[in-house]
Amino acid sequence: MVQRRSAHNHTRDCAIWVHEFTIKEGDNDLLVVVLYLLDASVIAVLFDSIASGYHRLWSHRSYAASVPLRAFLLFGGTSAVQGSCLWWAKAHRSHHHHTDTDLDPYNSSRGLLWTHVGWMLVKTKSKTGVGNGNVEVSDLKKDPLVKWQHDSYFPLAVFWGLLMPILMAGLGWGDWPGGVCFAGAARLTVAHHSTFCINSIAHYLGSTPYDDTLSPRDHLLSALLTMGEGYHNFHHQFPMDYRNAYLWYQWDPTKWFIATCNFLGLARNLKVFSGNEIEKGMLTMELKRLKKIQDELRWPLKTDELSIWSWDKFQKEAENRALVLISGFIHDTSSFLANHPGGKRLLESYVGKDATDAFFGGVYRHSNAAQNLLAMMRVGVIEENKETQEVFPPSERLYIAQRHVKC
Ligand SMILES: [Zn+2]
Ligand SMILES: [Zn+2]
Numbered sequence: 001m002v003q004r005r006s007a008h009n010h011t012r013d014c015a016i017w018v019h020e021f022t023i024k025e026g027d028n029d030l031l032v033v034v035l036y037l038l039d040a041s042v043i044a045v046l047f048d049s050i051a052s053g054y055h056r057l058w059s060h061r062s063y064a065a066s067v068p069l070r071a072f073l074l075f076g077g078t079s080a081v082q083g084s085c086l087w088w089a090k091a092h093r094s095h096h097h098h099t100d101t102d103l104d105p106y107n108s109s110r111g112l113l114w115t116h117v118g119w120m121l122v123k124t125k126s127k128t129g130v131g132n133g134n135v136e137v138s139d140l141k142k143d144p145l146v147k148w149q150h151d152s153y154f155p156l157a158v159f160w161g162l163l164m165p166i167l168m169a170g171l172g173w174g175d176w177p178g179g180v181c182f183a184g185a186a187r188l189t190v191a192h193h194s195t196f197c198i199n200s201i202a203h204y205l206g207s208t209p210y211d212d213t214l215s216p217r218d219h220l221l222s223a224l225l226t227m228g229e230g231y232h233n234f235h236h237q238f239p240m241d242y243r244n245a246y247l248w249y250q251w252d253p254t255k256w257f258i259a260t261c262n263f264l265g266l267a268r269n270l271k272v273f274s275g276n277e278i279e280k281g282m283l284t285m286e287l288k289r290l291k292k293i294q295d296e297l298r299w300p301l302k303t304d305e306l307s308i309w310s311w312d313k314f315q316k317e318a319e320n321r322a323l324v325l326i327s328g329f330i331h332d333t334s335s336f337l338a339n340h341p342g343g344k345r346l347l348e349s350y351v352g353k354d355a356t357d358a359f360f361g362g363v364y365r366h367s368n369a370a371q372n373l374l375a376m377m378r379v380g381v382i383e384e385n386k387e388t389q390e391v392f393p394p395s396e397r398l399y400i401a402q403r404h405v406k407c
Contacts, residue, residue, distance in 0.1 A: 049076025050088075050195055051227045051254040058140055059089040059096075062242035062271050063258055067145070069266040074149050080191045081161035084153040085146050086137060093135040095199070096239055099214050103134075106199035108215040116193075116200035161188065197225045202232035210237040210281035212288070220251060228252030237281055238273040246278055300375035309380040318352035323379070325354045331377040 053073025056062045065073065077085055091105045098104040106115045114122075140146050149156060162184055169179025206219025210233050222230025223245065229235070231245040231252065238246075242259075245252035261267035309317075309330055317323055322334045324347070333340075333347060340347040342364060350358060359366055359374070366374070 048227050048254055048257055049073045050080050050082060050191070051229055052257050053077050054082070054085050054088045055092065055229070056242055056254065056258065058085050058143075058146065059092040060239050061139070062240050063262070063267050064269045065261070066266045066268075069261055070143075070145050074145055075160065078149060078153070078156050079160045079164070080195075081157050081188055082192065082195060084150040086140050086150040087153075089140055090135060090137045093137065096236065097135050099216070099236065106203075108199075108203040112200050112204055115203055116196045119199075194226050197222060198229045198232065201225065202230050206230070206233070208233050209285055210234055210278070212285065223251045228254045234278075238278065240271050241273045242270045243272065298376070300378050303381055306378060306381045308383050310383050314380075314382060315352055322348065322351045324350050324352075325382055326356050326359050326374060328382050329375075329378045330380040330382060331374055332379045333377055336373075336377065 049072070053065075053070075054077045057065055057070070057073060074085060077088075082088055083091075095104050095106055100108055106119050108115050110118070165183035165187065166176065166179035169183050170176040202217060202219070202222040203215040204217065205222060206217035208217055214236060216232040216236040218231045218233045220230065222232065224230070228244050228251055231250055234246050235241075235244045243252060243255040245255060258267055258270060262270055306329070314323060314325065314330055321332055322337055324331050324333050333351075337344045337347055346363070358364075
């Protein structure tokens with residue numbers, strides 16, 4: 001069915017995943033497909049140890065895990081060679097606590113390259129960097145597994161992250177170069193850049209459906225690259241939610257992995273933010289978007305921006321221009337007379353008069369558009385009509401509270 005190849009042949013094409021196995025004529029293709037799917041699944045789960053373990057379990061305590069699951073996630077996290085869980089979680093908590101500031105290790109205001117990899121390569125003299133964010137990690141220090149992994153991290157990472165994958169390929173099927181190339185270098189490169197994308201692309205590309213004060217963003221591409229961590233705007237707003245993707249159709253395999261562990265009894269107390277509060281975040285952003293549209297439109301003068309006219313003044317001025325009183329507002333219809341759909345003569349018959357009843361149904365029940373257009377013709381408020389302030393055209397400006405953030 002499946003045969004091993006000689007070591008020297010493996011060296012030649014070690015960059016290709018399919019080099020471990022070849023298929024003879026008449027082989028069962030389905031079996032090979034299943035093998036590759038199993039391989040991909042195992043690798044995916046190990047990649048996910050950073051997302052579901054280091055990130056959602058230990059950095060954010062978004063659920064509780066049994067000892068076997070915690071041990072498995074620590075093993076996967078160690079094999080990813082991204083630092084100890086304690087170090088990683090401290091940096092990540094600092095990132096959330098000080099997002100986009102100098103105390104954020106992956107400060108997005110320093111550019112995409114810095115957030116992706118520069119923060120690890122360049123040591124700065126400023127107070128930035130992991131460990132300077134003054135964040136609380138005493139809970140992690142109480143976890144014996146986390147403490148043991150932290151204290152023994154270097155030999156553990158070398159063995160599980162580098163030696164073991166190479167030994168498996170070398171002793172398992174005689175492919176030492178393939179072990180170094182694929183199981184070692186390629187695997188770690190992909191895993192590292194997947195995690196780096198959370199700090200870089202997820203703070204650069206996409207939408208801000210829950211809050212746009214800071215840089216985190218939601219995007220499908222980021223989610224695909226990071227095992228579902230790319231709905232980062234949601235995550236920064238609701239960091240203790242075990243999900244990064246709130247909506248059912250959003251890609252988040254880490255969420256599904258944690259839910260499966262919960263189903264199997266390995267994880268419990270999965271935390272979710274109230275849908276009511278999540279919807280409020282979305283509504284706030286929607287109002288903000290509407291306000292932007294609103295601010296680009298021209299609106300009628302408000303009552304306190306108009307002068308108060310006596311009835312006598314209204315009558316006197318109406319001798320010179322086509323002033324009509326409707327709902328307590330005096331409107332100058334001079335430039336509209338010729339365009340009045342009901343005819344010029346009808347409108348002229350109300351000049352100098354109160355046409356409120358006629359306008360609102362006595363003669364014709366005017367549309368919302370007509371009411372809006374009329375409001376743009378306001379020139380004053382009649383003194384005698386105190387109820388004027390209660391009358392609004394249908395598309396009056398919304399008053400949207402704006403949050404002021406101290407810089
Ligand atoms: Zn972030
Ligand atoms: Zn986080």
